[in-house]
Amino acid sequence: MNEIIRNPKAGATNGSLDPQDWSAFRDLAHRMLDEAIDGIANVRARPVWQPIPNEVRAAIRTDVPREATDLADVYREFSEHVAPYATGNVHPGFMGWVHGGGTAVGMVAEMLAAGLNANLAGRDHMPIEVERQIVEWMRGLFGFPQGASGIFVTGTSVANLMAVLVARTNALGTLARQHGIGSDGALLTAYASKAAHGCISRAMDIAGFGTDALRKIEVDADHRIDVAAMRARIAVDREVGFKPFLVTASAGTVDIGAIDDLRAIAELCREEGIWFHVDGAFGALAILSPELAPLLDGIALADSIALDFHKWGQVPYDAGFLLVRDGERHRQAFAQPAAYLSREARGLAAGTVWPCDLGPDLSRGFRALKTWFTLKTFGTDRLGEVIARSCALARYLETRVLAEPRLELLAPVNLNIVCFRYRAADAVNREIVADVQESGIAAPSSTILHGKFAIRAAIVNHRTAESDIDALVAAVIRFGMQRTGGLIEVEAPPLAAR
Ligand SMILES: *Cc1c(COP(=O)(O)O)cnc(C)c1O
16 A cells, blocks of 8 residues: 555655755754764763853844844854853752753654654654553553553643642532633632642642632641641631642652652542642652652552653653543543544544643643653663662762751751751852852752751752762852851851860
C-alpha cells in the first residue's frame, strides 16, 4: 500500500521556510549543537549568574523584524546577548529556589522532539504512546492501581490547579461543569499546611472558590502539618455547614523540604471522604531512592499526585506531571465532546482517551520525550542516587554551618534544603544573598523563617559537589564580614565562650 504514493523529489517548494541551502544550514546547526554541548561541558568556567548590563538589555529591543536576518546573525545575537545571561541553573553553584540542572541528554531529546513537532493533544501516533508509557511507569512507582491516568503539564502549579478541578468535579458532580460551582460549591473547603506552596491557594482562587476556602493549618516544629489540628478544623467546618472536599499534603515543602505525614492524612481523608492530593513538586521523586522512599510512606494512598520532572528529575524545563488514581474521575473533570475532535475506530483519529480529555490544554508539545530519554538513559536507580546525594550534600552544608560560629542554622535539614544566616541583621543577610549572586560564585535564594530572613540553599543540581558547598560558605562569610566589618551579632550561647 505504501508505494502508491509519492515521488519524494516532486513538488519541492520555493515558498516554504525551509533553508535554501541545506548544507550551509547543516554546518551552522552543527556548530550550534557543538557550542550548546560546550556550554554544558564547560559550565564551571562561567559565573553561575551575572547581572544583565543595560546595553545587553537594550540590544534586543528592536522593532518587529519585518525583514529577514541571516540565521548566523541571529545566532550570534543569542550567543552574545541571551546565553551568557540565563538563569544559571545549569551551573553546579546554583542553589536558589528549587531548580533542576538539566542534562545534555535532555537537551538533545528536546531537539529531537522539536524536529518531530508532534502535537500531543491526541490522535494515534507514537509520541502519545511514549507519554502513556511514562504514565504507566509513574503508576507503578507510586503504587497506583490499573486505570490510573496521568498527563504532562507545564509544572506543578498547573498540576495542583488541575487536582483542585478534579476534586471539585468529584465533589459536586459533572453537572457543576455546566452550571458552575453554585451555592454547593460555595460551601466547599480545602486544607493544606501553612508551609504549603503558594500555588495551592492560587489554584483555589483560579478555580472560583477563593483563597479563603483554603484552610491553612498549623505546622509542627519540623514544618509538617498538624494532622490533629486539621482534623479539628474539618470537624468545626462541617458543624457550621461547610463541605470539606480536598486536602493537599506537601511532600517536600518549598521552604525547608518537610514531608507531611502522608499515611495519617490518607487515613483522615478516607474516614472523611475527602480527596487526598499530594504536592510532590520536587519531593515525590524521592521515591526513586531506596534510602529516601520511606519518607513518602502513604503516598500510594493518594487520589492524585503533582510532581515536576524538571526539578529533581533533571529533565530540562518544563516537565510537570499530574497522576490521578481513578482515571475515569480525571477524564470526567476535563473531557468535552467536540465534532472537530471526534474519535474514530481507525485512522489518525483513533486511540482515545486523548490527553486533551485530561486537562485544559489542547495543543501540547512532546515533553514526554525528554523525560523518556532521561529516565531510560540514566535509569531510575541512578536518578535516585543523584537525589540521595543532593540530600547528603545538604547535610554536609548543615555541618559546615553548625561548625561556623558566624553562621546560624535556621531550620532542620529534612531533605535537600538548608536555611541559615550570617549572624547579623536581616538587612545584612539580604545584601549578602545579592552579593553572593552577583559575585557569580553561587546562587542561593532566601526565605523568611520564624520572622527571620534566611539564606536558603536548595541542592537540586546533579552537578553540585562538596566544593560548591564550600564555595557558598566561604562567599557568605566573606561578604558577611565585608558588610559588618567582622562584627557579628552575639546570641546565647555567647560566642566568646566557645
Ligand atoms: C516548585 C514547586 C511548586 C510549583 O511548581 P512549578 O513547576 O514551578 O509550577 C509547587 N509546590 C512545590 C512544593 C514546589 O517546590
